[in-house]
Amino acid sequence: SLTIASNKIINFPKTLTKAKKLAHLDLSANKITHLPSGTEKLKSLKKINLSDNDITELPEKLFTNISIDELILNKNRISVLPKEMNKKSSLKALLISHNQLSEIPASIGNLKQLELLALADNKISYFPIEMGNLKNLKTLIISNNPISPNELDKLKKLLPNTTIIF
Secondary structure, three states: OEEOOOOOOOOOOHHHHHOOOOOEEEOOOOOOOOOOOOHHHOOOOOEEEOOOOOOOOOOHHHHHOOOOOEEEOOOOOOOOOOOOOOOOOOOOEEEOOOOOOOOOOHHHHHOOOOOEEEOOOOOOOOOOHHHHHOOOOOEEEOOOOOOOHHHHHHHHHHOOOOEEEO
């Protein structure tokens, strides 16, 4: 494990992309604006906390790292999720509340192991029908988004065994 939280770091330390045995990485509460390519090479990484930074976009390859179980991206400035999400992903928790997301890509349905999805305090008004593929999803947090009653009803039908917090 490595914690480098609250250090006013602006750039993701590229040397970390060479830490092949790193399992937990906490870079929360810094000033990081983007993730470098190479983060997908961290094959032992199980948990990464990048909350409370200034990240605006995520590298397309981030969701191709099939070893990550927990990805925490709360309190950033992310407006778009990568379009491609790996079907072999072992991601169980994706926390991306308090960002600027306005849509969720259809490929979210590929994250078959996902148990917790936190999307509170974004700008999301529509969810793709592929959300119904998230059979292991136990909790979906979508509070403080501009979601219509019809969209909420759709989600409840797509995810009948999921606790939806809105």
